[in-house]
Every structure is written in structure tokens, then in C-alpha cells.
Amino acid sequence: MIILAVIAILSAIAIPFINSWLQQYRLDIAAQQIADGLQTAKMQAVSKTRRRELLFDVEGNRVGLDGAGLLGLPSGVRFDTGGVDTPPEPGVSISEPVTFPATDSSSSLRAAGFTGRGLPDTTPGTTNAVYLTNTSGTRVVLMTSAGNIKTREWTGEAWR
Numbered sequence: 373m374i375i376l377a378v379i380a381i382l383s384a385i386a387i388p389f390i391n392s393w394l395q396q397y398r399l400d401i402a403a404q405q406i407a408d409g410l411q412t413a414k415m416q417a418v419s420k421t422r423r424r425e426l427l428f429d430v431e432g433n434r435v436g437l438d439g440a441g442l443l444g445l446p447s448g449v450r451f452d453t454g455g456v457d458t459p460p461e462p463g464v465s466i467s468e469p470v471t472f473p474a475t476d477s478s479s480s481l482r483a484a485g486f487t488g489r490g491l492p493d494t495t496p497g498t499t500n501a502v503y504l505t506n507t508s509g510t511r512v513v514l515m516t517s518a519g520n521i522k523t524r525e526w527t528g529e530a531w532r
Contacts, residue, residue, distance in 0.1 A: 394509060394522050395506055395507050395508035396508040398446040398447060398449050402449040404523075405435065408428055412437065413426040413484065414492075414519060417486035417489070417490050418490035421489075422488045422532065423438065423486065424438060425437070425475075425486070426438075426484040427475065428470045428482040430470050432444075433445045436498075437476055438483070439506065448506045450504070450505060451469035452504070452510075454510030456526050457511050458510045458531070460514060460531040461499060461514065465501065466503070469503045472484045472500045484515065486519075490521060492517055494517050496517045501514050511524065511525050511526070512524050512526075
């Protein structure tokens with residue numbers, strides 16, 4: 373009986389920590405999924421010497437390369453700014469969760485496009501953002517008009 377009581381107490385202590393870690397892990401995986409998708413679209417545009425896009429279904433919380441099926445974000449993660457009102461960098465919009473332009477074929481899809489030379493098909497000097505959130509926090513994946521990709525985390529007070 374004592375062993376069972378000890379196991380029950382340890383489980384009651386460990387389960388919240390495990391759940392918190394799992395939520396943070398899912399958010400990190402989603403941010404990495406977006407960053408990897410952008411890199412893949414860029415590399416495929418270069419290798420095939422034609423335009424490639426990474427598509428974002430903001431309402432459906434799905435992402436994928438053009439011509440392939442869209443995959444859902446990890447469980448509990450969604451495209452959202454998470455209530456953050458401070459931009460991760462000067463000039464970056466926080467008005468919507470995905471700041472890439474809408475596609476011509478669908479107003480509900482956003483697209484990060486790359487030319488056949490692997491350059492972002494965007495206005496020079498702009499930085500686009502993809503905000504992701506869940507119960508553990510908020511992350512942003514940024515892509516500059518030069519094609520640089522970086523990920524930031526909201527600490528509750530500032531981006532790091």
C-alpha cells in the first residue's frame with residue numbers, strides 16, 4: 373500500500389510538468405516545421421528553376437508546399453499572435469497571424485513564394501511573419517526579403 377501511495381503522489385506531481393513540457397515541445401516543433409518548410413520551398417525553387425510556394429491555411433491550421441497536401445500543425449498549436457502586442461522586430465506586422473500575401477486562387481490561403489532563383493517573391497525590405505501559439509506560449513518565424521529565416525520566442529515581456 374505504501375508503494376502505491378508513493379507512486380500516486382509522484383504521478384500527481386509529475387503529470388503537470390510532463391503536460392507543460394509536451395505543450396512547449398509541440399510549439400517548438402511547429403515553429404521548426406514552418407522554418408523547414410520555407411527552406412524546402414526555397415531549395416526546390418532553385419533545383420527545379422521554377423516558382424515554389426509554402427502555403428498556409430490559417431483557418432484550418434495547416435501548412436504545406438504547393439502541389440502537395442497541407443499538413444496540420446501539431447495538436448493544440450494554431451496560427452495566432454497569442455495576444456502579443458509587441459512586434460518581434462521594427463516594421464513587422466502583428467495585425468494577423470500570417471503576414472505573407474493571400475494566394476490568387478483562394479483568399480483563405482497565404483503563400484510564401486520563391487522565384488526559380490530561390491529568392492523570396494516579396495517587396496524588398498519587408499519581413500514577413502508566421503505567429504504560432506498554444507497554452508505554453510507564442511513563437512514567430514520571420515523571413516526577410518533577402519530570404520533569411522529566424523525563429524523567436526515571446527517570454528511574456530519581450531521577444532528572444
